Amino acid sequence: MIKFIREPFGLKPILKKEDIGNKGNKNQQRASNMSGTLKRLWKFMRDERYKVLLVIIIVVITSLLGIIGPFLVGRAIDNYLVPKEFDGFVTLLLVLLGVYVLHSISTLAQSFIMVGASQRTVFNMRYRLFNHMQYLPIDFYNKRQQGELMSRMTNDIETISQTLNSSFIQFTTSVITLIGTISVMLYLSPLLTILTLTIIPLLFVLVKYITNRTRPLYRIRQRSTGELNAYIEEVISGQEIVKAFSQEDYVIDQFEKRTRNLRDVTFWANLYSGMIPKIMNMLNNLSFTIVAGIGGILALTTDTVTVGIIVVFAEYARQFTRPLADLANQFNQVLSAIAGAERVFHIIDTETEKDDGTITDRDLNGHIEFKNVVFSYDKDQKRPTINDVSFDIKPGESIALIGSTGAGKTTIVQLLNRFYEVDKGEILIDGENIENYKRHVLKENSAFVIQDPFIFNASIKENVRFGKLDATDEEIIEACKNANAHDFIMELEYGYDTVIDGENHALSVGERQLISIARAFIRNPNILLLDEATSSIDTITELKIQEALESLMKGRTSIIIAHRLNTVRAVDRLIVLEHGEIIESGSHKELLDQKGVYYKMVNG
Structure with a gap:
């Protein structure tokens, strides 16, 4: 549970250890079961698996094309521009143009295929949830608010939809780009690669600090959204009673408390997650400084580094930090989707009404x-x-x-x-x-x-x-x-x-x-x-x-x-x-x- 204390300039969240360490109650433990939830989501995508595998292949091609581009630019500088030898330069430019055209086409193709696959998956999940709810016992509904159940059908599944639409491709692209970029960097200059990688420990510490706080915040935000929806639905349905007893101010006050809690949780969740791009930008500048500074010294004093390699490394330094930033950002989105998916699966796992009778057709007399x-x-x-x-x-x-x-x-x-x-x-x-x-x-x-x-x-x-x-x-x-x-x-x-x-x-x-x-x-x-x-x-x-x-x-x-x-x-x-x-x-x-x-x- 997250509590808030007043400070001169706003609110400060107090996170309990069990929230950060995932050692809380049963719901919190379920929310940390990332692998189990992802496996269940994969089962829901069984009819789309070939399309997903096709997307992964296209993503690999797209990522490799993105890596080849800067490499060819470096070759153009070292082989043609610096020595001023232009024989074959036009051919290289045409190849480079073809690489970027194919990169654009493959990017469009992977998005088109993945959006279709994700929407069919979300359709199946929403249909499965609604279908399952029709066979749950009345007691299930008596113990829950209608708005909270509606939130699982709408908000939670919409979060899953957004994640499948975009986060999956970005996450996969980031992993492949990261591996490919490091491989080429090692091929060009192991020394510059090692110097570039020195930012990883700092990156790891900062991202871990942020995600440890965003994980419980996203979980509580999903729950608070459901509670707020339930209260809104309840008040709208009971407007006659509210007006009959002149309790407008009371329900407004109760709404304010609930929406303020959601506001505070969302504020801190977005604030922490919003730090990641800033951190990545800082690390990107730091990495560029290392490459430009030390690479320039090595180019002037040794034959191990050329101007083209420095240019390539400067571009790869950005490509190196960008996937790390994307991974961190998408991890937050994935956390939110997992929280929503677990709330959906919690209903799907609820036992339906017993219907194991053997008499399937009979006109009853009514005795x-x-x-x-x-x-x-x-x-x-x-x-x-x-x-x-x-x-x-x-x-x-x-x-x-x-x-x-x-x-x-x-x-x-x-x-x-x-x-x-x-x-x-x-x-x-x-x-x-x-x-x-x-x-x-x-x-x-x-x-x-x-x-x-x-x-x-x-x-x-x-x-x-x-x-x-x-x-x-x-x-x-x-x-x-x-x-x-x-x-x-x-x-x-x-x-x-x-x-x-x-x-x-x-x-x-x-x-x-x-x-x-x-x-x-x-x-x-x-x-x-x-x-x-x-x-x-x-x-x-x-x-x-x-x-x-x-x-x-x-x-x-x-x-x-x-x-x-x-x-x-x-x-x-x-x-x-x-x-x-x-x-x-x-x-x-x-x-x-x-x-x-x-x-x-x-x-x-």
Whole structure:
């Protein structure tokens, strides 16, 4: 963790030893696993490996051409200009021109091929991440902020994309150029080469000092960006609550704290990484001074060094320090990409929902049995959320789950949907444990109408069709008529083609609820799960919704989570829950006659 203290001219970061030495917590250890992450990235590039190898070959050719150019210039000086012998000089110039033309063409080719390969790799990675997230359990999302997950899908993968687009070529070019340049320098003058290499120890110390500080800073910057995105998404989604409670100043203050932290981390990360070009420029000037000064003395006093060699070495001195600078700069970019990649791989490594059932296709009758079901969201909690719950629902029967908040009503429905797996006991549908069914079989035979309807940013037609993707327009209209939604839809300017979303205030809550009921209608489910769909609706709309729900429930096994008792009197059976246990069960009349908990709830 990085903390900041105030100084007269700004902030100074305090880096703990574990941040610099990578001996911190588990996440920090993962962030230092560079080789493992790079191997996984290479696996993602399996379809692009031949293109990458081709790029490497072209990079080798480009780098060699870049090295040959100055060498030919030196030969021109020593063989033609100094002795003033111009026989063959034009040929050399044409060769030199050809070298630089080929250098430009190969540079363009390697960029073209690598950009295509990197974008296809990033596409595969983004697709793999999104695909994997669709099969993660609901509990995964409940424990994480939406904005933080979005940051992994966007910011982290974009960082990887930038690194593959440019850093890979620059990194490879720098390595090859460095090796080639040193080789030619040794061939021309071992003494000048040794003198030029004297800057390496100083370079190593300075770069190590910087990278030891940029590594944790880049890691924390990635995490802080995700946290900030999550907070922004949360505040934007909750604007009605913010305004209703006049908490604008509070959320602004919280945003300022988060964005200030990101600002400070980014400031120091960029400041440290920005030192590298300055250091390289200083070392470049130092190297040039060594070559020009000592090389000039050797040229005047000995025959081992010529003017051409000095010119070549002056150019190679720049070529020598430039790849070192590029390596240092790209190392920072690679560190940032690795931090992002590990955050992506962390999600990909998360275990998906268990779906090892053997029943892959069946029309369910809707006979539901809970047998001694026990479940806890937190396995360490003393009292289970659901404790030894048993009940039986016959096909076509309707029941209502009632009880106070936290009694376990929603949990029962979530267990039936297999959002979570039971700790003990079993849930049967048509005599088969639900674990024996493939998840899609359960979902295709059931529909879930929630209290707060979720509407996608799409047309009304497409929102209804989400319940059955191959539904025709005629089926959609019929479903909306059954849901009492057709009339208000036809009053809209664009009718069924009207684009809506969850924040569209052109539609009331009740109208959005009717659309969600139409979505359930078109699915034609055998099992219907209702989370009191009329709890926050006006009276007139409530009657329409209630009529639509009664039509939807006919002939279907229905479980209703009841928030208002006047809406459940017509169901076949009521189940009263308290602290995750069934304390009463029976029809409305039977429970009133018992004069127990339900009787007290009805009579206040």
